[in-house]
Structure formats: structure tokens, C-alpha cells
Amino acid sequence: MLLLRTKFKNALAPILKKGSFAQNVTFTFSGGFFTALLSLLLSPVITRLYAPDAYGVFSLFSAIVLNLSMLGTLRYTQAFVLPKNTKQFRPLFQLTILLGLIYILLIGFSLYSFKALITKTFGLEALGGWYFVIPFVVLLVITNEIVKAYCLRKKLFKLNAGVEVFSSLNAKAISVFFGYFLAGNSFGLIFSDIFSRTTFFIARFSLFTSNRFKRLFRSFSLKKIKSTFFEYSSYPKYVLPGNYINLFSEQLPLFVLGAYFSTAFTGAYGFGGAMLSMPMSLLARSFSSVFLQKGAEVYHSNPDQLAGLTLKLHNRIFYLGLLPISFLIVNADWLFSFVFSTNWEYAGVFVQLMAVVSLFKLSSTSIISVRRLYGKEQHTLYISIVLVVLRTTGLAVGVYMNDPVLVVAGYCTGNLIGYLINNYLILNLLKLKALSIIFKKVLLLGAACSLFYVVKNLISLMF
Numbered sequence: 084m085l086l087l088r089t090k091f092k093n094a095l096a097p098i099l100k101k102g103s104f105a106q107n108v109t110f111t112f113s114g115g116f117f118t119a120l121l122s123l124l125l126s127p128v129i130t131r132l133y134a135p136d137a138y139g140v141f142s143l144f145s146a147i148v149l150n151l152s153m154l155g156t157l158r159y160t161q162a163f164v165l166p167k168n169t170k171q172f173r174p175l176f177q178l179t180i181l182l183g184l185i186y187i188l189l190i191g192f193s194l195y196s197f198k199a200l201i202t203k204t205f206g207l208e209a210l211g212g213w214y215f216v217i218p219f220v221v222l223l224v225i226t227n228e229i230v231k232a233y234c235l236r237k238k239l240f241k242l243n244a245g246v247e248v249f250s251s252l253n254a255k256a257i258s259v260f261f262g263y264f265l266a267g268n269s270f271g272l273i274f275s276d277i278f279s280r281t282t283f284f285i286a287r288f289s290l291f292t293s294n295r296f297k298r299l300f301r302s303f304s305l306k307k308i309k310s311t312f313f314e315y316s317s318y319p320k321y322v323l324p325g326n327y328i329n330l331f332s333e334q335l336p337l338f339v340l341g342a343y344f345s346t347a348f349t350g351a352y353g354f355g356g357a358m359l360s361m362p363m364s365l366l367a368r369s370f371s372s373v374f375l376q377k378g379a380e381v382y383h384s385n386p387d388q389l390a391g392l393t394l395k396l397h398n399r400i401f402y403l404g405l406l407p408i409s410f411l412i413v414n415a416d417w418l419f420s421f422v423f424s425t426n427w428e429y430a431g432v433f434v435q436l437m438a439v440v441s442l443f444k445l446s447s448t449s450i451i452s453v454r455r456l457y458g459k460e461q462h463t464l465y466i467s468i469v470l471v472v473l474r475t476t477g478l479a480v481g482v483y484m485n486d487p488v489l490v491v492a493g494y495c496t497g498n499l500i501g502y503l504i505n506n507y508l509i510l511n512l513l514k515l516k517a518l519s520i521i522f523k524k525v526l527l528l529g530a531a532c533s534l535f536y537v538v539k540n541l542i543s544l545m546f
Contacts, residue, residue: 122255122361123358123361125255125259126358126422126423127422127423127424128259129255129258129259129262130354130423130424130426130427131423131424132258132259132263132267132271133258133262133267133271133272134267134347134350134426135346135347135348135349135350135351135354135426135430136269136345136346136350137267137268137269137272137350138269138349138350138351138353138354139209139341139345139346139347139348139349139350139351139353140209140210140269140272140273140346140350141269141272141273141276141350141353142337142349142350142353142354143206143207143209143210143337143338143341143346143349144210144213144217144276145276145353146334146337146338147205147207147210147217148217148220148221148224149224149330149334150327150330150331150334151190151217151221152221152224152228153323153326153330154186154323154327155182155183155186155187155221155224155225155228156179156182156183156186156228156229157182157318157319157323158318158319158322158326159175159179159182159315159318159319160179160228160229160232161232161318161455162175162315162318162455163176163232163233163235163236164235164236165315165455169298172236173301173302174304174307174308174311175311175315176233177303177308178308178311178312179229180229181308183222183225183226183229186225187218187221187222187225190217190218190221191218194215194217194218195215198214205338206338206341206342209341209346213273216277219277220276220277220280223277223280223281223283223284224280226284227280227283227284230284253275253278253279254275254276254278254279255275257271257274257275258271258272261274261275317458317460317461318460320461321460321461321462321463321464322455322460322463322464324464324467325460325463325464325466325467325468326463326467327467328464328467328468328470328471329463329470331471332467332470332474332475333474335474335478335494336352336478336490336491336494337349337352337353339478339482339490340352340487340490340491343482343485343490344487344490347429348429348487351427351429351430351433352429352433352491354423354427354430355415355419355427355429355430355431355433355434355437356433356434356437358419358430358434359411359434359437359438359441360441363404363444363445389453389456389513390513390514390515393450393453393509393510393513393515394510394513394515394520396449396450397446397449397450397510397520400449401442401445401446404441404442404445405442405527405528405531406531408438408441408442409528409532409534409535410535411434411435411438412435412438412439412532412535413435413532413535413536413539414535414539415431415432415434415435415438416428416431416432416435417431418431419431419434429487429488433488433491436488436491436492436495437491437495439495439499440495440499440502442524443499443502443503443506443524444498444502446506446524447505447506447509450509451463451505451509453509453513454509454512457512459512462508462512466501466504466505466508469501469504470498470501470502470505472497473496473497473498473500473501474494474497474498474501476493476497477492477493477494477495477496477498478493478494480493481493481494503521503525506521507521
């Protein structure tokens with residue numbers, strides 16, 4: 084008994100150590116875990132209140148907001164962890180604020196001036212009056228991005244976790260409330276998303292009143308801001324185009340399904356993707372945000388250890404997701420019909436296809452910050468271009484065959500090839516045996532899926 088107690092105490096020691104990598108991961112993971120758990124528990128209720136058509140309108144709204152928000156700070160927020168002291172960080176912070184304000188004015192003017200052209204080009208007629216709310220929501224997203232990046236720099240992982248749970252709880256409660264009283268109108272989903280982002284900002288309001296935060300607005304110098312703009316110019320040059328191309332091409336199925344088929348398929352794809360991304364994003368954000376901060380420390384203090392740290396994280400994430408993802412690849416079709424109602428059967432079929440990609444996407448996304456440390460941000464742009472070509476080709480085949488399932492299947496095939504290449508490039512950058520590592524993991528995924536397929540068939544024969 085004493086031995087077990089000692090082992091348990093030793094296991095908890097890294098988590099209890101203030102500011103440790105293990106504690107930071109725990110805080111980040113716990114916030115994401117409770118958020119994902121809450122969403123999963125309430126999703127069967129929400130899918131019985133909202134039809135795929137309503138979720139399709141919400142998915143289009145979210146896609147437009149995310150695409151516009153990506154450009155707001157030119158990705159300078161991703162460099163927040165790099166300056167060694169406050170004096171070096173201050174002009175970088177001020178630069179992102181200035182860029183965000185200018186950008187909001189530009190998109191507000193553009194959206195209102197060219198409404199007819201934009202709605203027709205992107206098929207946004209279904210948004211109705213929500214179109215005019217887009218600039219406000221983009222402002223919220225950009226502001227939260229800046230503050231969240233600041234919290235990451237200051238290692239405020241506990242604050243981030245608490246705020247995430249609080250805002251998610253509010254959003255789900257509101258979506259259920261309006262879904263019930265408005266008979267599943269998309270208003271409930273969009274309004275709850277906006278409310279969530281607003282509370283996310285308000286919950287951090289105490290941060291803005293702290294002296295430490297206020298000092299970031301002192302010594303405002305355009306000369307220093309200009310110098311900082313060029314010092315970190317690799318972010319708008321390489322990181323931003325890569326991230327944006329990747330984001331836009333990731334959301335192409337939403338626009339294609341809505342334009343060539345119906346918003347019901349858009350909703351099924353959007354909901355399926357959201358359900359799948361909950362656990363995937365939970366793992367990715369928990370490890371990648373902390374890894375970025377920890378990786379920067381290791382790179383500056385003992386760079387020889389970075390390859391080992393990265394591979395350890397890469398393996399840990401893959402093995403954590405292996406069995407759940409394999410289960411979904413084999414069983415998501417009937418599982419979604421059973422849990423979320425028969426209206427969402429297509430969502431389950433789409434998840435089966437997306438799940439094949441998700442494990443390799445997760446592995447590369449969690450360690451992609453290695454490129455920043457080595458100054459290879461341009462690689463992100465190159466792989467994003469490869470991904471958009473592969474994804475577009477796959478989508479085109481599905482559209483030509485006039486089949487929504489083949490649209491998603493073609494898209495996922497291109498995605499899988501792209502993320503396998505991405506994994507190889509990142510691991511190879513660290514001079515690891517990239518091809519051997521990836522080949523082993525492909526075999527393991529195939530073996531796990533085969534196991535679940537055999538079990539599924541045995542159960543069906545028995546019953």
C-alpha cells in the first residue's frame with residue numbers, strides 16, 4: 084500500500100510543480116476536456132432541436148468569420164513567445180493591435196460596400212441579416228486571438244482553461260434554449276456562438292486592468308513598430324499565406340456541398356467535422372500550445388534535446404488517438420444515426436472518411452511549431468499549396484460524379500496524402516528516421532481498423 088502511495092505521489096509530482104510542462108499541459112487539457120465533454124453530452128439534444136439545414140447556415144457563417152479573422156493580425160500573434168523580454172515584446176504587441184484595428188475598418192467597409200457581389204460569389208444568401216454582424220464577430224475573434232497569445236506567453240494556462248469552460252457552458256445553454264423556443268431556427272446556433280466569444284473576452288477583462296498589461300501600451304513608437312514588422316516578417320510572408328490557404332481549402336467542402344447539393348449536406352459535414360474535431364483539437368491544442376513555449380525554451384537552452392522532445396510528443400499523440408479514431412473509421416455511420424438521430428446519418432458517413440485523415444493531421448499539427456524555431460516558416464506555405472491542389476482535385480472528382488459522399492471522399496484522399504508528406508517534412512527537419520516512423524504508424528492504423536472491423540462483423544453475426 085505504501086509502495087502504491089509513493090508511486091502515485093511520484094506520478095503527480097510533475098503535475099503539482101508550478102509552471103512545469105506537465106502542469107501546463109494538464110491545465111490546458113482539462114479546460115478542453117470539460118468543454119468537449121459538455122459539447123458531446125449536449126449534442127444529442129442539440130441535433131434533435133436543429134435540423135442539418137440550420138446547422139448548414141451556421142457552418143457557412145462560421146466559415147466566413149474564420150476566413151476573415153485569419154488575416155487580422157497577419158499571424159504576428161504566433162511570434163508572441165519569441166521575444167526574450169517585455170521591452171522586445173512591447174512593439175510586437177502594439178503592432179498586432181494596430182493591424183487588427185486597421186483590418187476591421189477595411190473589412191467593415193468592404194463587406195457593406197460589395198454585399199451583392201460577395202453573397203452571390205460565395206452563396207451566402209442563406210445568412211440573411213447575419214451577414215451584417217460578421218465584422219463585429221471578426222473583431223471578437225481577433226481580440227481573443229491577441230489576448231490568448233498573450234496568456235500563452237505569460238503561461239496563464241489555468242486562466243485559459245477556466246475561461247474556455249465558462250464560455251462553452253454559456254454557449255450550449257443558449258443554443259438549447261433558443262433551439263427549443265424557436266423550433267430549431269439557425270438563430271440559436273449563431274447567437275450562442277457570438278455570445279460565447281463575447282463572454283470569452285469579458286471573462287479575461289481583469290487581465291486588461293493589470294499594471295503588467297497596461298505597461299504594454301507605454302512607449303508607443305512607430306519606429307520600433309516598423310522595425311518589429313520587418314524583424315518578424317516571415318510570419319506574414321510564409322506563416323499567414325500557408326495558414327490561410329490551409330484554412331480556406333479545409334472549408335472548401337462546406338462551400339462546395341452548399342453550392343452543388345444543399346445546406347443539409349453542408350450541415351452534415353459541418354456537424355460531423357465539429358464532433359470529430361472536439362477530441363482532436365483537445366489533444367492538439369493541449370500539447371501544441373504548451374509545446375511551442377517549451378520547445379522555444381529547449382531550443383535556446385539545449386537544442387540537441389529538441390528532436391527527442393518532439394518525437395516523444397508525436398508518438399504520444401498518435402497512440403492516444405489510435406483506438407478511438409480506428410473505432411470511428413469502422414463504426415461512425417451507425418453510431419451517429421443512433422446517438423444523434425437518423426437525420427444525421429450522412430454526418431456519420433462523412434466522419435468515417437475524415438477520421439482516416441485526422442490522426443496524421445493531429446500528429447503534424449501538434450509539432451508544426453518546430454518550423455518556427457528553425458526559421459523554416461516557408462515550409463508551411465509550401466505544404467499548404469500542395470494540400471490545396473490535392474484537396475481541390477479530390478473535390479472536383481466528387482462534383483464531376485455528382486455524389487456528395489464522393490466529394491468528401493476525394494477531398495479526404497487528397498488530405499491524407501498531404502498530411503503524410505507534412506509529417507515526413509517536419510520529422511526530417513529534426514533529422515529523425517521520418518519514413519520509418521510514418522510507415523510504422525500507417526501499419527498500426529490499418530491493423531487497429533482491421534481489428535474493429537472483425538469485431539463489428541462478429542457481433543453482427545451473433546445478433
